[in-house]
Amino acid sequence: MDDLDTRPDADSPLDPELVRLAAEYHEPPPPPRDEMWPRIAAARRRPPRTIEFRRIVRVALPMAAVLALAFAMGRWSADGDSAATGSAIVAVGPVGDSAETSSLVYRAAATRHLQSAGTYFADFREAALRHGASPATGSTRELLVSNRLLLSSPAAEDPQLRNLLEDVELLLVQIAQLPAEGVRADPSLITDGLDAVDLLTRIRAEVRPSPAARPQGVI
Amino acid sequence: MYDAHVDRVWRLVYRIVGDADQAADCVQETFIRAFSRLASFRGESSLATWIGSIAITTALNAVRSLKRRGARVVSIDDAPEPGAEPRNSDPDLKQRLHAAIDALPKGYRTVFLMHDVEGYTHEEIGAALSIASGTSKAQLSRARARLRSVLGAFAPES
Numbered sequence: 001m002d003d004l005d006t007r008p009d010a011d012s013p014l015d016p017e018l019v020r021l022a023a024e025y026h027e028p029p030p031p032p033r034d035e036m037w038p039r040i041a042a043a044r045r046r047p048p049r050t051i052e053f054r055r056i057v058r059v060a061l062p063m064a065a066v067l068a069l070a071f072a073m074g075r076w077s078a079d080g081d082s083a084a085t086g087s088a089i090v091a092v093g094p095v096g097d098s099a100e101t102s103s104l105v106y107r108a109a110a111t112r113h114l115q116s117a118g119t120y121f122a123d124f125r126e127a128a129l130r131h132g133a134s135p136a137t138g139s140t141r142e143l144l145v146s147n148r149l150l151l152s153s154p155a156a157e158d159p160q161l162r163n164l165l166e167d168v169e170l171l172l173v174q175i176a177q178l179p180a181e182g183v184r185a186d187p188s189l190i191t192d193g194l195d196a197v198d199l200l201t202r203i204r205a206e207v208r209p210s211p212a213a214r215p216q217g218v219i
Numbered sequence: 220m221y222d223a224h225v226d227r228v229w230r231l232v233y234r235i236v237g238d239a240d241q242a243a244d245c246v247q248e249t250f251i252r253a254f255s256r257l258a259s260f261r262g263e264s265s266l267a268t269w270i271g272s273i274a275i276t277t278a279l280n281a282v283r284s285l286k287r288r289g290a291r292v293v294s295i296d297d298a299p300e301p302g303a304e305p306r307n308s309d310p311d312l313k314q315r316l317h318a319a320i321d322a323l324p325k326g327y328r329t330v331f332l333m334h335d336v337e338g339y340t341h342e343e344i345g346a347a348l349s350i351a352s353g354t355s356k357a358q359l360s361r362a363r364a365r366l367r368s369v370l371g372a373f374a375p376e377s
Contacts, residue, residue, distance in 0.1 A: 012363075013363075014333070014335065014366065014367070018366070018370065019318060019335060019336075021312060021313045021316050021317075021335050022316060022320065022331075022335060022336050024313060024317075025234070025316070025317050025320050025332070025336065026233055026234045026235070026236075026237035028229060028230045028234065028242070029233075029239065031225055031226055031229035031230075031246070032239075032243060033222075033225055035243065036225070036243055036246055036247050037221065039247050039251075040221065040247055040250045040251055040254070043247075043251040043254070043255070044251070044254050044255075059276075143367055150296035156360075173349065174276065179350045192280050193276075193283070195284075195287055196280050196281075196283045196284040202354075
């Protein structure tokens with residue numbers, strides 16, 4: 001569908017009639033100001049929360065480093081380099097061609113990354129629900145870079161995995177904004193997001209080893 | 220702050236979630252978070268933009284939650300066929316257009332609603348969504364292109 005963007009009228013406004021009809025999409029009624037205010041006022045009387053992080057740096061940084069290495073292997077084999085293919089076969093088991101090897105290496109890297117992300121999010125959630133200090137953005141950004149590399153990989157074909165990685169990226173971006181943007185995204189907004197997409201459960205399901213995916217030759 | 224911004228926040232959130240109860244919840248959450256974090260607001264953007272970014276995050280989280288519960292899922296396959304009807308002859312045009320907006324990817328739909336419906340600038344959208352204004356423009360172009368594709372004969376002829 002994106003090829004439509006090359007049409008000459010792609011940047012021109014829509015027909016005024018369509019704009020008028022679009023304005024009726026989810027057309028807002030007057031805001032119920034008086035009904036909404038009491039809950040806001042009550043919340044203002046409660047003390048604010050802060051976030052404290054302790055284990056995030058310890059966990060995320062080494063994981064990100066491992067992931068970057070694994071991803072590099074994945075790209076290497078995805079390019080069809082015969083030497084790289086041979087090395088990867090030794091590492092992961094007997095597979096038929098470079099595409100399969102690339103897929104296996106990619107899957108291993110993705111699993112490793114998702115394990116890191118899962119640990120990171122679990123720590124974040126726990127800290128956010130208790131109280132704490134400012135987030136460790138260095139590790140957040142390491143994970144973001146790794147996530148982006150995985151999404152950009154030519155081996156990223158599994159739509160379910162892509163969807164999961166996109167959700168991971170969205171939440172990492174929100175977390176990364178916490179210290180840099182004041183409170184553009186509140187930590188509890190992020191934990192709400194975690195819950196809304198059931199991210200931790202999906203990550204655990206994704207990284208759970210399946211017998212079919214286990215490399216041959218491994219007992 | 221509430222009096223000054225609640226109308227704009229309400230309109231934006233309602234456009235995104237499309238439900239009065241959900242919108243009210245989101246607006247309340249938005250202002251609760253804004254008040255609790257007001258001391259850390261650094262003035263790098265306008266207060267309206269800052270509140271808007273909180274509102275959008277809250278609203279998109281609500282939509283994701285609704286989507287997971289299957290309450291508001293519209294597939295692109297459910298959108299009407301491109302160019303199916305001639306201009307101004309379809310009494311269901313509004314319904315078709317709204318279905319097409321529903322079928323837009325979340326990012327495209329948000330930018331389209333903010334820009335073409337609510338009148339936000341690309342700079343405001345970029346600040347609120349934490350994207351570059353160029354990205355906002357690109358997403359708007361793609362949203363319009365998809366809507367034109369679905370509604371065929373209603374695309375401007377220029």
